[in-house]
Amino acid sequence: MATVESARGVRDAENVDSLPVIWRTIIEIPLGDSTRCTRQPFVDSLDRLSARAERLARAKELLLAVERITQASDWAVTITPKKVFAERFGEEFTQLSDELQHAGFTYDDYAIRVEYARKWGML
Numbered sequence: 456m457a458t459v460e461s462a463r464g465v466r467d468a469e470n471v472d473s474l475p476v477i478w479r480t481i482i483e484i485p486l487g488d489s490t491r492c493t494r495q496p497f498v499d500s501l502d503r504l505s506a507r508a509e510r511l512a513r514a515k516e517l518l519l520a521v522e523r524i525t526q527a528s529d530w531a532v533t534i535t536p537k538k539v540f541a542e543r544f545g546e547e548f549t550q551l552s553d554e555l556q557h558a559g560f561t562y563d564d565y566a567i568r569v570e571y572a573r574k575w576g577m578l
Contacts, residue, residue: 480546
C-alpha cells in the first residue's frame with residue numbers, strides 16, 4: 456500500500472484510501488502512421504494497409520486482455536486515426552501493466568496514464 460506524508464511530516468498509510476480523489480486510468484494504444492496517404496505506389500499501399508490491419512488486430516487483443524484482467528466491461532473506448540484510448544474511473548492501475556506484460560504485450564503496444572479528479576467536484 457502506498458503512503459502519503461501528512462501535514463506533520465509523518466507518513467500515514469491509512470490516508471491513501473481516504474483521499475478525496477477519483478482515479479482515472481487511461482490506456483493509450485498507438486496505431487502508427489495516419490491512414491491518410493496520397494499517390495502511393497500500389498504495392499506500398501498494400502503493405503501500409505497490412506501493417507495497419509495488424510496494429511488494429513493487436514489493439515483489439517489488448518482491449519480484450521484489459522477487459523479480462525480487470526473483469527470490467529465498462530471501459531470507455533475512443534478510436535482516433537493515430538491511437539485507441541480506453542479509460543475508466545476507479546480502476547486499480549498498479550498491477551495492470553504487469554498483468555499486460557505477463558499476457559505477452561510490450562511497452563510498444565500501450566502506455567498507461569493515470570489522472571485524478573476531486574470527488575467533491577470543483578472548488
